[in-house]
Amino acid sequence: MISALFTYEFLQNAFLSGLIIGVIAPLLGLFIVVRRLALIADALSHVALAGIAGSLFLSQSVLMFSALNPVYLGMASAVGGSLLIEKLRGAYKHFEELAIPIILSTGIGFGAIFISLAKGFGSDLVGYLFGSVSAVSRQDLWVVVIIAVVVVAFIRFFYKEMFALSFDKEYAKVSGINGKFIQIVFMIIVALVIGASMRIVGILLVSSLMTIPVAAAMQLAKSFKGALVYSIVIGELSVLIGLFSAFHLDIAPGGTIVITSIIILLLVLGWTKMKGKQPSKKAKEEFA
Amino acid sequence: MTKTIIECNDVNFRYEHSTVLENISLDVKEGEFWALIGPNGSGKSTLINIILGLLKADKGTVKLFGQNVDSFKQRERIGYVSQKSNSFNSGFPATVLEVVKSGLTRKVGLFKGFSKHDEQKALDSLRIVKMEDFASKNIGELSGGQQQRVFIARALVGEPDLLIMDEPTVGIDQKNVASFYSMLNELNGEHGIAILLVTHEIDLVTELATHVACLNRSIHFHGMQSDYKKMNDTDISLWYGHPVRRVHQEQKGI
Incomplete structure (x- = not known):
């Protein structure tokens, strides 16, 4: 793959996009998981599916849309979905989680309608659902780069506010942190990252890249910063191994990336379980 | 002249079907330790x-440091400790030091990270609550009493003038409750921090507090601890709505 990487632009696009997504997806994922919002990424990716399907359908029937990159409409609908989730969470204060299945079903509903209207999209849609090594254009790569800059800037400038809000929302509110504004910006950024990751990981698997590396990292880390670093390292490893396997086996990278992260998670769980069973040095001394 | 830092004036509040607070007026001044029972x-x-x-509030006003609570911006002047069980997920991947530093978030301001000086402040705060040796431990590994000390350190790190605590000893064993309250006494006596403490432990806390307020929808008594101690148990039982017998600390051996 190394020599092909220098030869083919599409491979460079896929590889670089993958590397960037491997950082930003788990970076945001940690904040999503600790706030118990893991399913939000799933809901938004399904809303993105509606946008993609809508765009593909419109490109068949309206000339103006034929040149539009479906990723843009996918991203726009994910952003719209993220704002709707926030609105619904406000409406159901005591059952905030209800917002997620409502938006998820809305996304699938619209997606199914557009796919039916267009009588299927063939390989185009499969690429969006499960990712594709060959479909990432230079334009897609630039979109990923711009979104990554936004994500890194957001985390750099709002890290301490995000930590305070994630750890103890009530305390953050009492100390005067503007949680509402930060939450809305955060949700929009999550939606953008989902939109940006679709080409590589695929709509159906993008949420797993945000949550599985974090699940493994939380088994290893004692500190929040540690969890952040482990999440990114595991995310990057999953993307690298996943992309190499997808290229050599000629299959969708979404599947290989996610299965790699699952294997890493299982190894981490096994290792922490074994470590837990081993008597500590102190216990050994006491027993002796 | 001692300044008033909390002024509640004729506060009324009702949830959908019931009145919860009626005509509450209460002033807390600098350096006072109030027990709200x-x-x-x-x-x-x-x-x-x-x-x-x-x-x-549905009716009435609340002022903090002379400003209306709605427009009060100097939030760093207040330290807050809630009931442990309500406030955080014990599986959260964070060290004690990270948690305490988060108490400086507002003070440090937007777009900035924590400095070495902030870290030192957090360690100093942990020293006050005698938890400095636990700085690098995961917060979930600590006992309930230790976690509450960490949350007090978080509330103290911004050097507040007022500490508000809502039943901070829920879920903490009796032995740790006594040492927890003696630490509060030290914070109030030596560091001059005003305290407003909501508690069920009327025996223990009313020995330490300088002032006591008895609330049951409306305020039935508020004043100096010495005056509260002069009240008889029958009157207090009437306010509580069930029999109450206060046990003095000498009787408990604390």
């Missing part, structure tokens, strides 16, 4: 939430 459902937590600006 009352039975379950008496409106103690509601009053604290109104004072903190988390709930809005």
Whole structure:
């Protein structure tokens, strides 16, 4: 793959996009998981599916849309979905989680309608659902780069506010942190990252890249910063191994990336379980 | 002249079907240690939430440091400790030091990270609550009493003038409750921090507090601890709505 990487632009696009997504997806994922919002990424990716399907359908029937990159409409609908989730969470204060299945079903509903209207999209849609090594254009790569800059800037400038809000929302509110504004910006950024990751990981698997590396990292880390670093390292490893396997086996990278992260998670769980069973040095001394 | 830092004036509040607070007027001044006592459902937590600006009173006004609570911006002047069980997920991947530093978030300001100086402040705060040796431990590994000390350190790190605590000893064993309260006494006596403490433990806390307020929908008594001690148990039982017998600390051997 190394020599092909220098030869083919599409491979460079896929590889670089993958590397960037491997950082930003788990970076945001940690904040999503600790706030118990893991399913939000799933809901938004399904809303993105509606946008993609809508765009593909419109490109068949309206000339103006034929040149539009479906990723843009996918991203726009994910952003719209993220704002709707926030609105619904406000409406159901005591059952905030209800917002997620409502938006998820809305996304699938619209997606199914557009796919039916267009009588299927063939390989185009499969690429969006499960990712594709060959479909990432230079334009897609630039979109990923711009979104990554936004994500890194957001985390750099709002890290301490995000930590305070994630750890103890009530305390953050009492100390005067503007949680509402930060939450809305955060949700929009999550939606953008989902939109940006679709080409590589695929709509159906993008949420797993945000949550599985974090699940493994939380088994290893004692500190929040540690969890952040482990999440990114595991995310990057999953993307690298996943992309190499997808290229050599000629299959969708979404599947290989996610299965790699699952294997890493299982190894981490096994290792922490074994470590837990081993008597500590102190216990050994006491027993002796 | 000692300044008033909390002024509740004729505060009323009702949830959908019931009145929770009626005509509450209460002043807390610099350096005072107030114990807010009352039975379950008496409106103690509601009053604290109104004072903190988390709930809005239907009638009446609340001022913090002379400013209306709605427009009060100097939030770093208040340290807050809630009931442990309500406030955080024990599986959260964070060290004690990270948690304490988060108490400086507002003070440090937007777009900035924590400096070495902030880290030192967090360590100093942990020293006050005698938890400095636990700085690098995961917060979930600590006992309930130790976690509450960490949350007090978080509340203290911004060097507040007022500490508000809503039943901070819920879920903590009796032995640790006594040492927890003696630490509060030290914070109030030596560091001059005003304290407003909501509690069920009327025996223990009224020995330490300088002032006591008894709340059951309305305020039945508020004043100096010495005056509260002169009250007889029958009157207090009437306010509580069930028999109450206060046990003096000498009797408990604390």
